[in-house]
Amino acid sequence: MIKFSTANNNLENPELLMVCKISTNFNNIKKICPAIKEALSFSVDSFEFAHAGLILYVSNKQTVCLQVSRKGLCEKMPSVGSYYNKYTDKSGASHNPTETMDSLQPSSFTTIPIILRACDPASKMEIGVFKSSPATVQSYLNKATSLGIHIVNIIQDSVFGGQKDRNLRKLSVLLETVCTISSTLNLNQILHIVSQITADLFNARCAIFLLNETDQTIIPAVGVGSFDKELKKKFRVQKGLAPYPAFIKAIREQQPVVLTPDNIESGLPLEIINNFSYARVLLIPLISKNSALGIMQVDRLAHDKQFDQEEVTIFSAIAKATSIAMENTKLVDTLAKKEKLLQQLLEKLICIQEDERKRVASEIHDGAIQALLGIWYRIQLLAISTGSDDPNKNELIKIQGLLGQQIQEIRRIVYNLRPVMLDTYGLGPALQALVRTLQEESQIDFELVMENQILSLPANVELTLYRIVQELLANIIKHSQATRVQVTLVNGEDNTVLVVKDNGTGFNLTPPSRDDPYGNLGLANIRERLTLLGGTFKIESQLGWGTTVTVQVPTQLAN
Structure with missing residues (x-):
């Protein structure tokens, strides 16, 4: 669920507020705080938020409130204090927040699930972007959602850290992916969400490349993980390049492609390998209706472990869900364009109809009615000049009356065509x-x-x-x-x-x-x-x- 607000906000310094509401028993709050604080700092340093805050409510536990501000800014976020004070007593304990974040009137906000155990639909994270202009709010929301997914994964990893819970962790990630990308039809947001979930799950970098429908060149859409600013520039420079051999193979065979230090040079250009320090790469084609939409990629460094078959299977499931979400977005976008075109044609048709009514009304008024009025006056003069004993006089008066009625009827029709009033x-x-x-x-x-x-x-x-x-x-x-x-x-x-x-x-x-x-x-x-x-x-x-x-x-x- 994504909502936008037209609230009159100060648009100079965008702010990020995340509120986690966890209904299940959760005992790892202190353990995860440093990692969350680091993630908030990243949002300020790399995502250009002026302030970033997170409030963590856990049933029957102490409420946690974390805030990070851009260097040189001292003031705190009023939205954090407002929400924290409303649902936290003097001892710091939470008392079941019930209102959603839209009560604070953010520029935009969304919600993602936090799955920590079976049958636990109540745990969730709300993400709000404040003080952002309509032109930039979607971009900031995409970044905020990606960060929120990362923090949710930190919380989930603290619960599913044990080997016995790994299957539940993987299942929760797949469910989280489906639930989250199903809640939006914004393509950029879908790609950011999927990339962040995948990067966290595989402890790897994740990138998504789309295919240009016109010339089939690659479009680097999203890169998540350890991509620093220099790498992001190099990532974007790939736009317009022909698909790499490994990309072509994955798309042609519609199967995963695994690159290792032994075969990576046959699948990717040497310059790309060196620029991004690629060593172990897993590629999955994004396919919908036998048509290639793009490529999902995860990679690890040479000293990391190779991708095993279980990881390939999970990554394939994520890619399939992503392909379906992308196709739905494409269909909705196409439908919206057709609907817009239909409305434009309808508007044009109605305008033509009204213009034609106006033209016909004007021609009847200036032509036929004036001619009939002329005839009406001539009959009147003829009736006046005719002697009272003339047998045609009464007939002329009757014709004049009938003609007058018809003139009035035509005037009524003209008025209905285009009401002068x-x-x-x-x-x-x-x-x-x-x-x-x-x-x-x-x-x-x-x-x-x-x-x-x-x-x-x-x-x-x-x-x-x-x-x-x-x-x-x-x-x-x-x-x-x-x-x-x-x-x-x-x-x-x-x-x-x-x-x-x-x-x-x-x-x-x-x-x-x-x-x-x-x-x-x-x-x-x-x-x-x-x-x-x-x-x-x-x-x-x-x-x-x-x-x-x-x-x-x-x-x-x-x-």
């Missing part, structure tokens, strides 16, 4: 005119209620709401057999709300069809228009009890 005076007066006209033309009692001032809505929102009311009232007149209709418009702080309620026959709400959920009511156009505004549309109806339609448009957009 809406363009000139705004939504409120336009709705009043619409309701007044329908009141005169039907046997229905209409009531228009406008709460708060409807002044500051943009033209496209006003037009959308007007068209919605127009469509709904037309449906009511045609189908509902209603005698009373109330139209309510409220310009609220969060939403502009439109409610149209009638006392008609109502209907049974049946499951909508896949192709057109509101087609049976003739309301597809309403749904399309609201989609563009991010609005919602709700129908409540029951046979014999009328129908209520509620429309909401975000006020932030509307204003």
